[in-house]
Amino acid sequence: xxxxxxxxxxKHAFNKEAVHVHHYKKGEYLFTKGHEIEExxxxxxGELAIEKNKQLIWIAKKNEFIGICSYFIGENNFxxxxxxxxxxxxxTIEKKEFDRVVQDNSDLRNDLMxxxxxxxxxxxxxxxxxxxLSRKKRIIDFLVRNIESNQKVIxxxxxxxxxxxxxxxxxxxxxxxxxxxxxxxxxxxxLKLSSKNITITDFKGLKLLLTLKGVNL
Amino acid sequence: MKKVKxxxxxxxxxxxxxxxxxxxxxxxxxxxxxxKGHNFYKKGxxxxxxxxxxxxxxxxxxxxxxxxxxxDDGKRQVxxxxxxxxxxxxxxxxxxxxxxxxxxxxEDCTICFVQKEKFNELIATNAGVAVNSMQLLASDLRNAxxxxxxxxxxxxxxxxxxxxxxxxxxxxxxxxxxxxxxTLSRAEIADTAGTTTETTIRTLAKLSDENLINLVGKxxxxxxxxxxxxxxxxxx
Numbered sequence: 001x002x003x004x005x006x007x008x009x010x011k012h013a014f015n016k017e018a019v020h021v022h023h024y025k026k027g028e029y030l031f032t033k034g035h036e037i038e039e040x041x042x043x044x045x046g047e048l049a050i051e052k053n054k055q056l057i058w059i060a061k062k063n064e065f066i067g068i069c070s071y072f073i074g075e076n077n078f079x080x081x082x083x084x085x086x087x088x089x090x091x092t093i094e095k096k097e098f099d100r101v102v103q104d105n106s107d108l109r110n111d112l113m114x115x116x117x118x119x120x121x122x123x124x125x126x127x128x129x130x131x132x133l134s135r136k137k138r139i140i141d142f143l144v145r146n147i148e149s150n151q152k153v154i155x156x157x158x159x160x161x162x163x164x165x166x167x168x169x170x171x172x173x174x175x176x177x178x179x180x181x182x183x184x185x186x187x188x189x190x191l192k193l194s195s196k197n198i199t200i201t202d203f204k205g206l207k208l209l210l211t212l213k214g215v216n217l
Numbered sequence: 218m219k220k221v222k223x224x225x226x227x228x229x230x231x232x233x234x235x236x237x238x239x240x241x242x243x244x245x246x247x248x249x250x251x252x253k254g255h256n257f258y259k260k261g262x263x264x265x266x267x268x269x270x271x272x273x274x275x276x277x278x279x280x281x282x283x284x285x286x287x288x289d290d291g292k293r294q295v296x297x298x299x300x301x302x303x304x305x306x307x308x309x310x311x312x313x314x315x316x317x318x319x320x321x322x323x324e325d326c327t328i329c330f331v332q333k334e335k336f337n338e339l340i341a342t343n344a345g346v347a348v349n350s351m352q353l354l355a356s357d358l359r360n361a362x363x364x365x366x367x368x369x370x371x372x373x374x375x376x377x378x379x380x381x382x383x384x385x386x387x388x389x390x391x392x393x394x395x396x397x398x399x400t401l402s403r404a405e406i407a408d409t410a411g412t413t414t415e416t417t418i419r420t421l422a423k424l425s426d427e428n429l430i431n432l433v434g435k436x437x438x439x440x441x442x443x444x445x446x447x448x449x450x451x452x453x
Contacts, residue, residue, distance in 0.1 A: 055366045069362075072348075072355035079359070102348060109347045113340075116354035117312035123361040124286065124296065124317065130368045131411040132288045172369045 006044055006091045009063060013105045018097035024084040030066065032081040040098040041066035046088025049170075052080040056170040058119055059085070061149070066090075068112055069119075071098070086161060130172075136181050138171045140209050143191075147200060158200040164193065225255060226278040226329060233302030235276060236353060240345025249339075254330040264305065264320040264328060271309035271316050274336045277301050280326025281388065281399060284318040285408060295409040297360060298323070298387045298399075307350060308357070310336055323401065371449065373412045377420045378449035380409040381430065385439060395431075395438045402435060 002021045007014070021044075024030060030041060030048065048060040057080065060066055070078045101108055129141050147158045162170070168178035182198070185191050190206050192199040200206055228238065228250035241249065255278070258264055264275060267286060277299055284296045284305065296318045299305055309316050310333055339346045367379055381397070388399040401409075407417040421437075424430045429445050431438040439445060 052362060053366050053370065055369055057362045057365060068351075069355045069358050072351045073359060074352070080362075103344050106341060106344070106347070109340075109344070109351070113311045113347070113351060113354065116351060116358055117308055117314075120308060120354065120358050120361055121312075121314075121317065123358065123365055127361065127365050127368055127411075128286065128288055128294065130365065131294060132290060132292070 002044075002089070003091065006042060010042075011107060013101045013108055014093060015097055018094040020092045022090045022092060024088045024090060026084055026086050028084050030082040030084070030090060031078050033078060035078045037067065037070055037076060037078060037095065039092040039094055040068070040071060041082070042091040042093065044089040044091055046090075047085040048088060049083045049085050050080055051083065054169075055172055058122065059146075059170075065112065065115065068115065071095075085166070135171075135173050135177060137210060138173060139167060139178060139181055140206060142167060142171050143198070143200065144203075144207055144210060147203060158203055160198045160200065161196065162198060163196055164198075167198075226327065228253070228329075231278070233276075233278065235302050235304060237304060237307070237346055237349045238276070240343060240349050241339065242343075245339065245343065249331060249335060252332065252335055256328055256330065258322040258326045258328060260322055260324050262322050264322065264326075265316050267316055267319045269316050271306055271314070271333065273333050274307055274310060274331040275305040275320065276329040276331065277303050277305070278327040278329055280328070281323045282320050282326060282328075283323050283405065284320050286318050293408040294411055295405070297357070298384070300388060304353075307336070308354065311340070311350065311354070323399070323405070368411050373410065373416055374420050374423070375449040376410040376412065377406065377417060378424070378429075378445055380406055381437060381439065382445065382449070383409065384437075385442070390439075393438075395440065396433070397437045397439065400435045 003016070003019055006019065007016070024046070033052065043060050043062060043064050043066060045062060047062075048066060049056055050058040050060060050066070060082070066082055067078060070080075073079075102112075129138055133141060143160065146160055146162075164179040164182050165175055167182070168175040171178070182191065182193055185206070186193050188205070190200065190202045190209075192201060228241075228246045229243070238246070238249070253276075258280070264282065265271075279301050281301075282299045282305065284299065285293045286296055287293055299320075305320050305328075306316060340350060341347075367376055371379070384397050384399055384401070388397060390396060391398045403417050403421070404414045406421070407414045410417065421430070421432060424445075425432050429439075429441050429448065431440055
């Protein structure tokens with residue numbers, strides 16, 4: 001039953017025998033760099049951080065294939081790690097079966113091509129952010145982009161399920177600096193910090209900070 | 218600078234082993250060859266602009282091209298370089314977006330042009346073309362991710378060395394086995410490394426003092442490839 005949703009999403013392209021479901025707890029790794037590629041992954045529920053050399057390179061969201069970059073480059077081992085940001089439900093697909101469907105199914109090929117394009121755009125935007133923006137603006141940009149993707153909106157407030165430590169790792173900025181700046185934003189009533197969550201109370205104000213120029217940003 | 222011969226290239230006898238088009242049958246190649254156009258571009262000429270509507274695919278028959286993105290502050294960032302046999306503009310065709318970068322000839326080029334409809338038809342009907350396109354996208358993604366890590370974690374010196382190594386990997390050496398087979402200005406190297414021209418000039422001079430490279434006008438000779446790689450702890 002758990003796998004049914006996956007079959008419906010992928011229009012029953014995969015054979016049932018080659019597909020398995022797994023549950024990962026928050027903080028658990030699906031695979032780490034160097035892990036042999038024996039199967040492909042599909043994220044049915046939750047969120048994954050894709051990391052390379054301690055740098056976050058992509059946040060995988062619901063209904064997304066994982067491991068496709070190493071697969072299409074033709075590597076035998078993953079060049080990056082995948083860690084569950086939240087409790088996640090993962091479908092694994094045997095590599096042989098994935099090979100077969102990639103060859104036979106043009107819908108899957110189209111979906112994968114679109115995913116590659118999204119990831120390249122995201123990475124190129126990140127390069128721009130890292131080259132052009134100050135550390136404070138990098139933190140703001142991360143918050144804004146995550147809210148604009150698919151965060152929960154409760155009473156006009158936006159909830160982000162990341163701690164300041166996780167954000168520091170994502171944007172590659174020291175933890176003390178990130179926490180200090182988030183507290184500054186809290187003092188300006190732009191957000192509220194709790195141990196595991198950040199609630200954005202003034203999204204417009206946050207976005208406005210990205211456009212401001214000055215010594216403080 | 219190499220002189221480009223003004224010949225009209227045909228896909229059937231093209232010597233450039235392009236990864237995407239290699240998967241085409243002889244009939245498909247003949248059809249693409251009949252329908253495609255081609256243009257000659259002088260060094261410095263723009264092939265397409267970032268933000269323009271994409272209407273086709275560019276295949277470099279000869280010459281070298283840089284792809285750059287413009288930052289909000291007007292600063293250029295080199296996304297990648299491309300040489301003969303490589304294709305440009307495919308990502309915009311696949312995603313349906315406008316061109317994500319500006320392509321500029323860094324030496325005289327002959328470039329073929331395949332209409333958007335033809336490329337989309339090939340991707341839909343030929344699994345080999347689609348899979349090869351995905352391999353290309355995967356490789357672009359890997360390069361972009363490595364660049365992100367480099368910008369986020371490496372010093373300016375390491376990034377400049379990495380840019381020199383990228384040029385060596387992309388264009389190779391001239392016959393002497395030392396001189397990079399591409400001529401770029403200091404500003405273009407700075408755009409590749411994501412730094413300023415002044416810092417690039419200073420860093421190149423330092424690398425020359427350390428006997429890692431030799432600067433002959435705009436040309437760069439790599440004197441010690443192994444040490445250069447060590448000095449920037451190249452990503453595996």
